[in-house]
Amino acid sequence: MRIGIIGAGFTGLTSAWELLKCGHTVTIFEQHSIPGGLAMGFKEPSWQWSLEKHYHHIFSSDRDILTLADEIGHPFYYYRPNTSSFIAGESIQLDSPTKLLTFPQLSIAERLRMSAVLGYLKYVSRWQDLEAYTAHDWLIKRMGAHGYRLLWEPLLKSKFGSHFRDISLAWFWARIKARTARLGYPEGGFQSFAYRLAQAVEQKGATIVYDATVQKINQNGNGAFVVDRGDGTSAAKGATFDRMLITTPNSVIAHLVPALPQEYKKNLMSFEGIGAINMVLELSQSFLPNDVYWLNICDESYPFLALVEHTHFIDKKYYNHHHLLYIGNYLDRSHRYFSMSKQAILKEYHPYLAKINPHYASSIISSHIFKVPFAQPIVTTNYSQKVLPFKTPIKGLFISNMQQIYPWDRGTNYAVQWGRKLARACIKQ
Ligand SMILES: Cc1cc2nc3c(=O)[nH]c(=O)nc-3n(C[C@H](O)[C@H](O)[C@H](O)COP(=O)(O)OP(=O)(O)OC[C@H]3O[C@@H](n4cnc5c(N)ncnc54)[C@H](O)[C@@H]3O)c2cc1C
Secondary structure (H helix, E strand, C coil): CEEEEECCCHHHHHHHHHHHHCCCEEEEECCCCCCCHHHCEECCCCCCCCEECCCCCEECCCHHHHHHHHHHCCCEEEECCEEEEEECCEEEECCCHHHHHCCCCCCHHHHHHHHHHHHHHHHCCCHHHCCCCEHHHHHHHHHCHHHHHHHHHHHHHHHHHHHHHHEEHHHHHHHHHHCCCCEEEECCCHHHHHHHHHHHHHHCCCEEECCCCCCEEEECCCCCEEEECCCCCECCCCCCECEEEECCCHHHHHHHCCCCCHHHHHHHHCCCEEEEEEEEEEECCCCCHHHEEEEEECCCCCCCCEEEEHHHCCCHHHHCCCEEEEEEEEECCCCHHHHCCHHHHHHHHHHHHHHHCCCHHHHEEEEEEEEEEEEEECCECCHHHCCCCCECCCCCEEECCHHHCCCCCCCHHHHHHHHHHHHHHHHHC
16 A cells, blocks of 8 residues: 655654555655654764753663664663652652652651552552542542642642643553653664664665655545645655545644534644743753752742753763753643743743752853643543544544553653554554
8 A cells, every 4th residue: 555644753664664664655755854853953063972952761561662772773771760749849869669668758648658559559450440530639638638738739730730730640650650760871872873763774675855844635537545735746746645644733643634524623723732931051060969960940930840951861972061951841822921032031030040050041052942832632531532533534544643542641752652553553444
């Protein structure tokens, strides 16, 4: 079969890899000039490795992406970096059951209660029994309001903003169940891994058309799919496809395919999501003390949600011995930061950054800002009943994206897993 794929992120590239193994002819259309999608990186001339625009790591339990890495021969490295929480002006390491049991801000009874709740979630395997509850209500009831408000409400707020009360307990369960303190990172960064995968796919015979923003997908008189870049030319001249796979967010799909039924388009548009803004500071000095990699900011007065010192995870020798710090935020796409300049945002962040490290400003070598309007789906209760299947109402047209990943939290590992499932669904039809 001739198969067209929209998007050279990890879902699109993995689908292509699987389809090629079965002998199909694949063409991928990607709007950017490089592969990688949301895991895309950038590189200063003096760096050996690229850095993700938005912080990325995998967990050592992420089997799907690791299997793919083995297949294409790309190494991953593992570390156990320090994850801490910033509470009442103090950075407290909280990345193991022992650390939780000695956490001074909770009474002994509260620590034991919280440990029992987390232990229970780690133990149960049926998320279906949990998805009708919101994490907010269930956790307050089980672990008590004080512990929840101190540690877990900030996490939910940081990921979901004003939607934090609506998030399904199944999503929270998945984080506790599947995550490990040991983290993985691909050699050269995720960009390098994406290049390797794109190269492997091309070596197997696929065509990747970069700088190809697809505007419309139509069908000709024979039912074959035709890709239109909106400039009057077909992205791959004269090419038609027996199957079309789209890996963009749902709202983009609704606009790409005019022939989809109105009801289905309405459904696509009903999925909510939140955006992300990440600032990257390249520094001559380390920012966070005690080798902290990830610092959750559990203080609502701060204008950012996490500080992530990448070079406390990956050796700074790959970045010209400079220190790399992310200042992370998940925000509604209507937030004013989306229309503000990097300088204006840094000006707002500055007093808070200076509270944590008073001397950081004099060590800034460069700064970057990356904004993405859709970074995280809002996973509400009973989300399983909402998730759309790969098949669409149009025969031969399939979709896969972050909005289908459930109960697991979206991530490159699941993009790979869903990419494989998408390929199987497409062949089966
Ligand atoms: C802030 C942030 C932090 C994250 N942290 C992690 C992490 O630590 N670990 C982890 O594993 N994952 C993380 N993720 C998630 C991870 O990046 C995604 O789950 C994964 O990359 C999604 O891959 P995808 O292929 O499904 O989608 P995408 O990466 O979105 O790929 C879709 C592709 O389609 C292309 N496209 C869209 N519209 C068109 C069009 N009209 N024409 C042509 N091409 C088009 C896009 O350019 C893109 O390349 C993070 C994401 C964000 C935003």
